[in-house]
Amino acid sequence: MAITIPIAVMVVLIIMQTILPYIVKRTVVFGVSIPDSYVKDKKLQSYKKLYSLLVFFLSVIGLVFYLIWAINSNLAEDTQALTGIGITFAIILLSMSLYFYFHAKTLQRKKEQKWMVDVKPVKITDLNVRLQDEMLPWYVFLLPVIITLGLVVYTALQYPNLPEQIPMHWGPDGQPDSFSNKTPLSAILMLLILFVMQMMFLGIVEATKRSGIKINATNPTASKVRQLTLRKYSSWLMFIISFLITGLFSYLQLTTIHPGFVHDSFKMLIPIIFLAIVLIGTITFAVKVGNADKNNEFPSVVGVSDIDEDEEYWKGGLFYFNKNDPSIFVEKRFGVGWTINFAHPMGYLIIFGPILLILVITFFV
Template structure:
């Protein structure tokens, strides 16, 4: 089971990392703003292809080594998990090293050709676009929260029948492999952690819904479609994640209270199905958003370009802009959102729940 899970995750990561240059905004290449009329420059196209080919080949080689080792040596599940995690981090490290290399090459190419110097920078706004926003309403996130509160209420009167050792961690086979002594807190620790995570999901939804919608002056239709698609599918994916995490945690809590409630095959299948659905959802989300602005034609021509915000992006990855009230902005490398690190509210939304979870865990 561990081999299957890590094989799927490594393959998924390899494919996503390979495709990233083709899924980002059309005017962003390796974290650098490129004027619309230069986005098809042969050298930029070459950078993308080289990144994709190298990332894919190295990832497949590492996946082959991992699979061969697992089938021939037949390590324990703990060893398999350790090696699989190492492979995952190796792929991420290699792909990020390639990203920074081509990020530097793209900056040099942009400066050497003076692509922005003779263009007028324009910032586009459209106050009516909010009426087209199809993000889910905030109150749908109350559904999993209600389930979790019900689970806590159900657990409390079952305290006497709980085992003396409460599971705190489960392995790839669905079996508990770490425990803590029973106490009033440890008995409901899992649903408490789940409750905090659900509040975090709700907070992220609020922050993303109130973040700015940035449009392109040179391709308004394409950028509008991408922004609306990003917001819509982000809310659906976030809600799906909240539901799946609720189902998984509820399943684990119920098996702690009633060890014989589910069959062994269900215990094994549940984490596998959870991971599989999350990965499939991630692929659909990435493809939907990544293709959203690729089919539209340029609407504005002439000596104008979008406002160059490269100064606010450190390495093309980290966004610092005190003048932008948005808590989250669209990533420049990968698909999704990243924090505006100059907005302190973002730290509260993300790191506040993490601190609470750690406190609950240590208590």
């Protein structure tokens, strides 16, 4: 059972990495902006196909070897799970290595073919597009927070009945395997961590909502549809994940207060169900957003292109540095979702501030 979660994560990761070149913005190939008239260049199409084939077959080989090894080994479940995590990171490293290779090839072809010479760089702004924005309002994310605060109060009322050893970590079998002495802080530690994570989700969504909606010059309609779809469904995905994490942490807290709250035979199923919903939701989100701008009915504008930001603002097609852009988060160039504007200090605070706070909280337990 310990290998179930790593295998599930690997399968979803392989699927996502394989289809990645085909669900990014249609005018971006391996992190390089491409004029609309060259999007279907045969060489670029071959790069996408080769990337997907290499990622798929090499990753599947690694997955099969891991599965055979795990089934036939007599090692502890923790060791099998850690090995699975290692192979997962190896798949990510493989896909990133191939990405940088094809990023360089794509950038080289763009320069050699002089695709930007005959087009006019244009920046499009639509002041009415925000009226169509359907992102969830910030106060919706307070619902999980209310549940957490309610659990804090309930834990305080039940404090005399808590065991002298408070679970701090749970193993692959769903059973606690690390404990801390009972104190007021250790009793609500999980809930404090949960609260910080909820605030991080709220901060990310609110910062994303305030970020600019960038419209593609060559196909304004398609880019508006994609941006609005990305914003809407990313807010929903963040809310669902926040709610699921709240449910998982609430379950762990209640099993601490009431050890017989869930039968032992179901304890392993809880995290698997949680993970399954998150992975399915992530795939659905990626496919939904990835196909948003692929409608052939969207009209294209000939002779223009977006302002080329490949080398000035996008480092390696992955890292965005633009101090003149007030947006904290911008759409990824390779992948589906958002990335930080690394020139904006607030982005670091929203992402790394909660992580640092969680480390400080756990240090005092």
